[in-house]
Amino acid sequence: MDHIKQQMEILEVGYRCPSNIALVKYWGKKSTGVQLPANPSISLSLGDLYASTTVKASPRTDVAFVFTLAGASKPSFEPKIEAFLNKIAVDCAWLSDYTLYIDSVNNFPHGTGIASSAAGFGALSLCVAHIEQLLMGYAALDGRVNGMDFWQRSSYLSRIGSGSACRSMYSQPAVWGESDAVAGSSDLYAVEMGVAVHADLSGWKDVVLIVDDGEKSVSSTAGHALLENHPYALARFGKAQENLASIVGAMRDGNVKSFIEIVESEALQLHAMMMTSLPYYVLMRPNTLAIIEKIWQFREETGLPMCFTLDAGANVHLLYDGKKDETVMNFVHNELLSYCKNRQYLCSETGKRPVLI
Numbered sequence: 001m002d003h004i005k006q007q008m009e010i011l012e013v014g015y016r017c018p019s020n021i022a023l024v025k026y027w028g029k030k031s032t033g034v035q036l037p038a039n040p041s042i043s044l045s046l047g048d049l050y051a052s053t054t055v056k057a058s059p060r061t062d063v064a065f066v067f068t069l070a071g072a073s074k075p076s077f078e079p080k081i082e083a084f085l086n087k088i089a090v091d092c093a094w095l096s097d098y099t100l101y102i103d104s105v106n107n108f109p110h111g112t113g114i115a116s117s118a119a120g121f122g123a124l125s126l127c128v129a130h131i132e133q134l135l136m137g138y139a140a141l142d143g144r145v146n147g148m149d150f151w152q153r154s155s156y157l158s159r160i161g162s163g164s165a166c167r168s169m170y171s172q173p174a175v176w177g178e179s180d181a182v183a184g185s186s187d188l189y190a191v192e193m194g195v196a197v198h199a200d201l202s203g204w205k206d207v208v209l210i211v212d213d214g215e216k217s218v219s220s221t222a223g224h225a226l227l228e229n230h231p232y233a234l235a236r237f238g239k240a241q242e243n244l245a246s247i248v249g250a251m252r253d254g255n256v257k258s259f260i261e262i263v264e265s266e267a268l269q270l271h272a273m274m275m276t277s278l279p280y281y282v283l284m285r286p287n288t289l290a291i292i293e294k295i296w297q298f299r300e301e302t303g304l305p306m307c308f309t310l311d312a313g314a315n316v317h318l319l320y321d322g323k324k325d326e327t328v329m330n331f332v333h334n335e336l337l338s339y340c341k342n343r344q345y346l347c348s349e350t351g352k353r354p355v356l357i
Contacts, residue, residue: 008097013130014054014357017122018045019108020168021206021309021317021350023263024244025270026176028227028237034087035163036187038227039240040177042247043167044319046206047352051116053104053123054357057131061099070105084121084161091146091157092128094135102127108346109213121161122154122168126354129154148189154354155189166190171353173197173251181245198254200305202351203322207332210344211287212314218274218281220312226277236273240266260307263319267310274312285314287339292316294335304328322349 020043028038067074067081081102089095102124106116129150133143141150148156151169158165159176167174167190175182176190184191227233243262250258274281288310295308295318306320306328318336320328337343 008059010056010058011131011134012054012056013127013134014052015123015126015130015354016050016052016357017119017126017165017168017354018047018050018352019116019119020045020164020174021311021319022164022167023173023247023266023309024240025266026163027224027270027273027312028230028233029163029224030187031228033187035159037163037177038233039237040175040179040182040185040244041164041167041240042173042175042193042244043164044173044204044206044350045168045171045352046348046350047171048348049106049108049119049208049346051104051106051119051123052357053102053120053127055124055127055131056101057098058101059099060097063099064095065100065102068103071103080117080161081124084124087160088128088157092132094132100128117162118158118165118168121165122158122354125158125161125165126154126169128157130356152189152191159189169354171351175244175248177244179241179244181248193248193251195248195252197251200254200256200321201251201259204319204350205322205325205328206348206350207318207320207328208346208348209291209316209318209332209336210340210342210346211285211291211316213341213344217283218312223274223277223312226279227273230273230277232273232276236269239269256305260305263307263309267308270312271310283313284310288314288316290339291318291336294339298331298335302327319350 022041022043024042026037026041030036030038064085067078104120106119133141136143145153155166155169167176170192172192174190175185175193178187179185183194243266247262271284274283292308299306304324309317
């Protein structure tokens with residue numbers, strides 16, 4: 001760790017960090033190390049669905065941190081934040097000298113199929129990394145910490161809180177996990193894909209169709225753990241490596257057909273792994289399948305570039321070419337919202353990175 005200023009001071013910083021949606025899924029962790037992926041993943045940032053977090057670092061009182069959600073106490077969130085800060089304390093020794101006053105809010109509700117932990121831990125980690133830069137006396141976030149630039153450092157820290165959070169640092173498709181297909185890729189932090197996205201696959205948008213807005217019956221942490229003794233785990237990890245290399249090529253070359261096939265196959269493989277673990281579980285719901293079948297039918301009839309993907313839940317992400325926005329949104333309103341709980345849905349552009357607030 002570089003030299004930290006000795007003079008104690010009050011520092012305050014805030015970041016808005018987008019959530020993201022994985023195209024090739026991260027599911028399963030390595031048995032060694034802290035929060036290391038068993039296979040690489042790639043995602044698109046959801047710039048219009050984000051967490052806004054401010055952190056004020058003051059000379060240490062009798063507590064390590066105080067957390068509020070939109071200004072109100074939220075004790076149920078505190079254990080995860082405490083665990084995160086304890087884990088990064090090895091790398092961020094300065095934390096022992098400060099109390100962090102953390103306030104965070106999402107611009108989307110919890111339980112809606114959007115990675116709220118990715119946005120939240122991403123925003124918190126950006127604040128921590130920025131304060132670290134200030135304490136070291138670096139200007140314009142130009143310092144390197146343990147060989148990492150500011151964005152890598154933020155990605156590295158956020159990974160420890162939420163694996164998928166590390167992919168929220170970049171506007172370009174972000175890759176987390178070692179892969180021969182992406183130069184500089186690492187298990188420790190995410191990197192940008194490294195090649196330009198073809199015009200036919202840039203400017204896509206996401207509609208999140210809310211089938212179920214309740215808490216998942218099985219947490220992601222528990223789901224990842226079930227991969228350790230899963231009979232198909234090694235085959236799945238190998239297939240994810242293949243799919244990542246293929247989707248990088250598809251995005252580079254503008255192969256929309258291949259892109260769609262990989263994205264949808266990855267979503268179904270994720271849920272197949274859940275259904276074939278022990279204990280097994282099913283997170284899709286009848287309306288999940290109905291929406292998928294409607295998307296397939298509409299795509300077959302119109303030839304429009306669109307596809308579905310799923311996270312570890314019942315809700316459906318409809319990814320589509322933003323140039324077809326009016327037609328696709330008419331389809332959403334006329335054909336899909338009847339399958340959504342209280343006709344709920346959320347929209348986002350892709351390809352935005354975090355911003356200082």
